[in-house]
Amino acid sequence: MIDIKDKHNCCGCEACSSICPKKCITMKEAFDGFLYPQVDKNQCINCHLCEKVCPFLNNNREKSECNNSELIANRIEQSISNIGCYACFNNDIQIRNNSTSGGFFTALADYVLKNGGYVCGAIFNEFFAIEHMMTNKKDDVSKMRGSKYVQSKLNGIFTKIKKQLEENYYVLFSGTPCQVEGLHRFLGREYEKLITVDFVCHGVGSPKYWKKYLEYIKEHCHSKIVDIKFREKTYGYNSSCMAVYFENGKAFHKGHDDDKYLLPFFSDYILRSSCYECKVKKLNHVADFTMGDFWNSSKLDTKFQEANGATLLLIHSNKGNKLFNDICKQLTYVAISLKDGLIVNSGKNMSMLLDSTKEPKNRTEFFNDLEKMEIRKLLNKHIPLSMKRKIAYTIKPILYKLGVLEKMKRLIK
Ligand SMILES: Cc1cc2nc3c(=O)[nH]c(=O)nc-3n(C[C@H](O)[C@H](O)[C@H](O)COP(=O)(O)OP(=O)(O)OC[C@H]3O[C@@H](n4cnc5c(N)ncnc54)[C@H](O)[C@@H]3O)c2cc1C
Ligand code: SF4
Ligand code: SF4
Ligand code: SF4
Known part of the structure; x- marks a missing residue:
């Protein structure tokens, strides 16, 4: 059965909970707000269907890649x-x-x-x-x-x-x-x-x-x-x-x-x-x-x-x-x-x-x-912003309204 120990290994696609014949997988919210499957072990019949459909378990792309x-x-x-x-x-x-x-x-x-x-x-x-x-x-x-x-x-x-x-x-x-x-x-x-x-x-x-x-x-x-x-x-x-x-x-x-x-x-x-x-x-x-x-x-x-x-x-x-x-x-x-x-x-x-x-x-x-x-x-x-980035986002809409931004972009191109 699906058992997510490392959260990097589950994308939350819900394929496992959708296929489970016993409907014993529920998607539960973790501390970061994303949903992860949780199995009710008392109902699980160990059919392994949830593992077979999992796109993350069945793609062996290495972490280094x-x-x-x-x-x-x-x-x-x-x-x-x-x-x-x-x-x-x-x-x-x-x-x-x-x-x-x-x-x-x-x-x-x-x-x-x-x-x-x-x-x-x-x-x-x-x-x-x-x-x-x-x-x-x-x-x-x-x-x-x-x-x-x-x-x-x-x-x-x-x-x-x-x-x-x-x-x-x-x-x-x-x-x-x-x-x-x-x-x-x-x-x-x-x-x-x-x-x-x-x-x-x-x-x-x-x-x-x-x-x-x-x-x-x-x-x-x-x-x-x-x-x-x-x-x-x-x-x-x-x-x-x-x-x-x-x-x-x-x-x-x-x-x-x-x-x-x-x-x-x-x-x-x-x-x-x-x-x-x-x-x-x-x-x-x-x-x-x-x-x-x-x-x-x-x-x-x-x-x-x-x-x-x-x-x-x-x-x-x-x-x-x-x-x-x-x-x-x-x-x-x-x-x-x-x-x-x-x-x-x-x-x-x-x-x-x-x-x-x-x-x-x-x-x-x-x-x-x-x-x-x-x-x-x-x-x-x-994520503190530098003064340069703060100034940039403040003046950008003003430059746009004045039509200067488009002219500058064309010049750069
Ligand atoms: C979360 C996310 C990240 C993206 N990252 C990149 C990226 O790094 N580089 C890149 O080139 N393009 C990225 N895109 C795709 C890009 O933003 C456009 O959606 C894509 O170019 C298609 O644009 P469109 O004008 O043809 O169609 P649009 O009309 O914009 O089509 C949007 C389609 O995306 C689907 N969609 C919207 N939000 C979600 C969502 N949260 N989950 C699932 N489906 C969704 C809608 O159902 C719709 O079918 C991302 C899109 C999303 C939703
Ligand atoms: S395709 Fe990869 S990057 Fe995109 S939402 Fe799924 S896990 Fe994240
Ligand atoms: S092994 Fe079968 S019954 Fe158990 S959780 Fe997975 S799909 Fe459901
Ligand atoms: S099928 Fe795999 S990746 Fe998709 S929600 Fe279930 S455990 Fe996560």
Whole structure:
């Protein structure tokens, strides 16, 4: 039976609790707010199904491989993979503006809905917690659009997916690489009408920290939150920011250094332990598609320049290639080599497709302090910003409003 002794070895995909014939595995919250399986040993019949479906137990990627860019780079050079690689964006400007990069996900979801199928993706629930839902309605799919940098709760969705597939419906599942791998292992066989899409994954943030952040905002903004976007393109795709909208018509936009969620997320303090030693990161994913950010896509041509965001798209399967042909009329796209794709995706570091984030030494202390410290004090203690960074995030919105920021970016290019 599953017994998680080291939290780095469980991504929380819920495949084990979904497959257990005795329903004796429950997902319990740990001190950092992430869910881990706990077995009721009195009911367990030692069938070992939970171990067989676990994507972390069954991927033997060594710890030393997780943060070794050089080793991974050599592997790409040597790889003879058939992965298709594209830069693309959705031709519908509204969809694009509401998506994180180029809006590829919505093109795929539209195809599934048109064919009478179901789409599963991450949404905000009524309390702005993040969870997966299954739908066959266009309005619900629009709620899935956009990255939410918090681990989503799956709420037993794998069992619902299996039911729809058995009834011969199309099902599109969109999630983290580990959720997608967990789903495939749970299903245990190929389904022609199952389509899966994952993304280049930095890691997922703590639902417990997210809750504290929401409480902080509510306290300081004195109005009900009506919408949140983790990556709004107000200041352009390359400078996307957190945007929170309130019932009283007010809103705030804050960047990576300024926002009290994005700062610990991108400083890697609030990620799940498994994200620091991710065992499912690899070139060939079990998903049909992998999406990611295509940074500086404006360099490709004028169409991409005007698009304000493009998706880096990897296609891993024949099914994926066929589907891409069916939906490509909705997209503007250009084929590129896998190596170039990973370079544009990575920025300075190795692509998050293969590399894991590094665990801060004082992560445990950070979470222990989360219980007892006010959020500003917590961040000042653990992630203090230099005066230079504070000045930069204060003047950036002013420069943007004056139009100076865009001019400076063009000059640098
Ligand atoms: C937690 C997280 C980390 C990411 N890290 C990177 C990275 O390091 N590098 C990179 O290039 N790209 C990363 N991405 C992917 C990137 O942000 C875009 O989502 C991707 O480029 C697709 O954009 P799109 O415009 O085509 O579609 P979008 O409309 O933005 O599609 C979003 C899709 O992602 C799913 N989704 C959103 N939030 C979650 C969640 N919490 N859990 C599971 N599924 C979710 C939705 O269901 C939807 O299907 C990350 C995304 C997430 C959610
Ligand atoms: S061994 Fe079988 S019965 Fe026991 S927890 Fe795992 S799946 Fe459930
Ligand atoms: S990784 Fe998934 S299947 Fe494995 S123990 Fe964790 S929740 Fe269960
Ligand atoms: S980094 Fe790995 S373990 Fe973490 S959410 Fe992404 S795929 Fe899952």
